[in-house]
Amino acid sequence: MVENYSVIATFDGTADDVLRAAGFSRTMVTGLRKEAGLIRVISEKDGAEKTVFATAKVYKGDKINVSLPVFPVLYPESDLKPEFRYIDEDIAVVVKPSGVATVPVKSHYKDSLASILGAEWGEFVYRPVGRLDKDTSGLIAVARNALSACRMHELQLSGGIEKKYTALVRGLMPESGEIDAPIALSSDGIRREAAKGGKPAKTLFRRIGTLNGDSLVEFTLLTGRTHQIRVHTAYIGHPIVGDKLYGDGKDGATRLMLHCSRLAFPHPTTGRTVEAEDPFVIKGYRKSF
Numbered sequence: 001m002v003e004n005y006s007v008i009a010t011f012d013g014t015a016d017d018v019l020r021a022a023g024f025s026r027t028m029v030t031g032l033r034k035e036a037g038l039i040r041v042i043s044e045k046d047g048a049e050k051t052v053f054a055t056a057k058v059y060k061g062d063k064i065n066v067s068l069p070v071f072p073v074l075y076p077e078s079d080l081k082p083e084f085r086y087i088d089e090d091i092a093v094v095v096k097p098s099g100v101a102t103v104p105v106k107s108h109y110k111d112s113l114a115s116i117l118g119a120e121w122g123e124f125v126y127r128p129v130g131r132l133d134k135d136t137s138g139l140i141a142v143a144r145n146a147l148s149a150c151r152m153h154e155l156q157l158s159g160g161i162e163k164k165y166t167a168l169v170r171g172l173m174p175e176s177g178e179i180d181a182p183i184a185l186s187s188d189g190i191r192r193e194a195a196k197g198g199k200p201a202k203t204l205f206r207r208i209g210t211l212n213g214d215s216l217v218e219f220t221l222l223t224g225r226t227h228q229i230r231v232h233t234a235y236i237g238h239p240i241v242g243d244k245l246y247g248d249g250k251d252g253a254t255r256l257m258l259h260c261s262r263l264a265f266p267h268p269t270t271g272r273t274v275e276a277e278d279p280f281v282i283k284g285y286r287k288s289f
Helices: 015-021 026-033 113-121 146-157 228-235
Strands: 002-008 039-042 049-052 063-069 084-087 091-096 137-143 162-169 176-180 183-185 192-194 202-211 214-221 258-266 273-277
Touching: 002 146, 015 026, 015 063, 026 063, 026 146, 084 273, 091 113, 091 273, 113 137, 137 146, 146 258, 162 228, 176 228, 183 228, 192 228, 202 228, 214 228
Parallel strands: 137 258
Antiparallel strands: 002 063, 039 049, 039 063, 084 091, 091 137, 162 214, 162 258, 176 202, 183 192, 202 214, 258 273
16 A cells, blocks of 8 residues: 655755655655655656655755555454544544553454444554543544654644543542642552652643532643643542542442543644544443442
8 A cells, every 4th residue: 555645845955854844754754765766756847757765856846746655454343433523534533432442452452442443444554643541531633644643743742732631530629720740650660640750740620510529620731641630630639530540449430530522733734723522421420320
């Protein structure tokens, strides 16, 4: 399988410099250097077309056509069908159920989001943008080609992807505030903890409702640490309902009550804003409820 791309050079330079400026990753460009025939240049000056290596000189206005070999995978088909909140040829936003792994690892090869998407797409290249914990539900973006994946990765690194989470936490949280506590790996090598010497971590929160003495809270991450919301809520004495790792496991919940409810980002090709929402519907969250 081959993915094809076209880029108009915006400056004089080598083809790989122009492609890097257009959003191609260093890894992609390095791969293009290793094989002949993957890059064709149409001269803006006289219309002549030639096959070049990535190190060839190109000029402003030249059209660079790239053929990128990709290797799709046929994942074990899930009984679940994907719920899309946005989809086009470059990017999709899908709802990940709780209990489903984002990435197909050995222990969750047949029950990952890749298998759910495979039920719709068949054989494909899986390119999730970020991750959600297995027990966290909600929105996740999936790039549908290599260039979109590169551009979305850069957006994520620069903080250009807006994410909001909704959670049911134990007890009555304040109306709003900020949790500023560094996060480090705990001594058990599995959990994280708020600790001096950890990586900086900040979480904004806003209480949006109450239910049976617990608080429904919207969270915005200012940093992206592993388990950040789970660690921070436990740190201030309001662990997420259903969190067996950071709570006491005595709340009777049937799942972790954490959900990514909003994603917003510039489209990787057009630049226009993509907004996707999936409200957290709380229904029968406790065995005794």
